[in-house]
Amino acid sequence: MTVTVLAAALVVAALVLPNTVVGLGPVKFTRIPAEAVIVAAVTLALPRRPRIALAAVTGVALAALTVLNVLDMGFKQYLGRSFNVVLDWELLGDAESYLKDSLGGTATLAAVAGVITLVLLLFILLPLSAVRLSNLLARHPNAATRGTLIAGVVWITCSSLGLQISGVPIASDNAATALKIQSRRVSNTLQDEAEFAKVAKVDAFGNTPGSQLVPDLRGKDMIFTFIESYGRSAVEDPIIAPGVDRTLDASTKALAKSGFHAKSGWLTSATYGGSSWLGHSTTMSGLWISNQQRYRTVMASDHLSLTEAFKKTGAFDTVGVMPGVQKGWPEAKWYGLDKVYNAFQLGYKGPKFSWSTMPDQYALQQYQDRVHSKKRTDGKALMSFLILTSSHQPWAPIPKMVGWDQLGDGSIFKGIQAAGNKPADIIADTTKSRQEYGKSIQYSVTALTQWLERYGKDNTVLVFLGDHQPIARVSGNHASRDVPISIVAKDPKVLDKITDWGWTDGLRPAHNAPVWKMSAFRDHFLTAYGSTPHPRKD
Structure with a gap:
């Protein structure tokens, strides 16, 4: 039971995780994610193999989204903008060099190793958690169906009425919104590349002519x-x-x-x-x-x-x-x-x-x-x-x-x-x-x-x-x-x-x-x- 609760907590946390540290607090994680309700409903309608495949893919996607959200947090704090999935990977090398120059090679090696370990754990634990939860739903279809319907009604009610806790909406579509933003960002980046080449x-x-440049200097x-x-x-x-x-x-x-x-x-x-x-x-x-x-x-x-x-x-x-x-x-x-x-x-x-x-x-x-x-x-x-x-x-x-x-x-x-x-x-x-x-x-x-x-x-x-x-x-x-x-x-x-x-x-x-x-x-x-x-x- 404890493992299942932890699995559910991990999945929900990944779904509602914001992409900025401003206002980050416990209340951000007490929301109802629409994505969880939708995936639960689809899971209940699928046979075993498609159900497990969907859960595994969902877990991997959540791990990737979590990494992007954390990168957004860091980039907003240090560079005042969001992480660009098309352009910014090469800047991670510069970040490593900065840490090495600032904190030394040993501390940087430990930090990099820690980050890599955490990322790997995300890509392992989130899929396993999603599969475990899907199996739980499959074992208790009647209770799962009732729970999914109740959660759906509560989400719609909270969304319609704009209900909040400490200024934070209870109904969340955070993951879907984040994916939409990332997709739009990729599209805009590719479009900007072509347009800027013309501007330049x-x-x-x-x-x-050189003779007509800065003559007064x-x-x-x-x-x-x-x-x-x-x-x-x-x-x-x-x-x-x-x-x-x-x-x-x-x-x-x-x-x-x-x-x-x-x-x-x-x-x-x-x-x-x-x-x-x-x-x-x-x-x-x-x-x-x-x-x-x-x-x-x-x-x-x-x-x-x-x-x-x-x-x-x-x-x-x-x-x-x-x-x-x-x-x-x-x-x-x-x-x-x-x-x-x-x-x-x-x-x-x-x-x-x-x-x-x-x-x-x-x-x-x-x-x-x-x-x-x-x-x-x-x-x-x-x-x-x-x-x-x-x-x-x-x-x-x-x-x-x-x-x-x-x-x-x-x-x-x-x-x-x-x-x-x-x-x-x-x-x-x-x-x-x-x-x-x-x-x-x-x-x-x-x-x-x-x-x-x-x-x-x-x-x-x-x-x-x-x-x-x-x-x-x-x-x-x-x-x-x-x-x-x-x-x-x-x-x-x-x-x-x-x-x-x-x-x-x-x-x-x-x-x-x-x-x-x-x-x-x-x-x-x-x-x-x-x-x-x-x-x-x-």
Whole structure:
């Protein structure tokens, strides 16, 4: 009897399991699933073999649906969206790598083994439970028929009257709805793939000659920089913002003393919580790249990136500094970068800071030593593309600023890393995560602005922004997808060009500063600095 009760509980739990952790509680599992009533009715009408086959197939389907629901929970918490069964399987490998970098190989191996074991158990126990319950119905047909009819009437009554417990409907069709959503998601994904391929071929500046691209920035020392997870929450959340805002205001004043001034606004990112490359490519392409298929489509296209526009002029050497890249990066071709420095090409001998391979301050100094300080011998200006990583989750341990002349090969960070928080102590603690996230943003902003104070030139133009908001556990379940963006320059003519944008003076955008979709930035920027549209429509 106990085994039968457990089998019934497992099947019902799988049928009513929600796909979000918001509001998850016992009341969610006290519902009457319509699917159970329907399958029971069909089971009673079938001979033995078809009945067992139906029960087994139902159990397997429930196991698969349970896995998808749990994946939805995780993706919504970390990436602010549901799991895409067509596109997102490859991201599980990235999740494993993240855990390995954050918690170590042993803990990751144990976690992966645990997940695999649980999945296998689901695919074993749910079919066995469904078969056991079908056999129970077959042994007691009269009682089963009465019970099924009663359950059906109760379900219809509760559904018709909208009866609820603590705001949760008693009548549930959760599994059927989930299957419908998954089917629609697959169909929409396949349709989106074909439609986006056509969209990516249209480019307002696709046929613009190099001589007509960014003429107002010729001779400038042009730098585009992304700060990991730098979102609106960092600037406006009541717990996180005070420290970050003090850093932004202090940096604004310090830069002003060095002759630099800034304007700032907001962009709505195409991603949330992670998948930073979607934010990078959306900003640079002028296309809304919100999933992996769109990313692959754009990377394989000749759609003009903002960085490629500078290369196309013939007036700029182009370089990328990517301390987060630890493998081949063919995307460099689409970005139009002549040279890329990855995590292994910056001479770092210090410790990793969880996922981040090196502190931002070190990466910036290496950029200075290897690229920015070098005299241009070809008569060209320099366009640089930097991706900073120190503010990547889990925000433990966090680097600290050291003397710029003391950086050396990075060994100085060994003591700082050893004395910092352990990722395991931060990951599961929402309050600590929010506090440490704020500190990491302060560190990254300080490193970047101090670098500019120290090494910026009269012709330097820095554009820096966030790639996405931090995960929901830090930014909240209903946070926007907005990220700050700033343009900093000494030459007043550079900022005069964007006066009509309505951006806020300084590094901290006002709450009511204009908000654009991230995909709008490329064309706004190209137009502001004198580029002439020559549309391409294939």
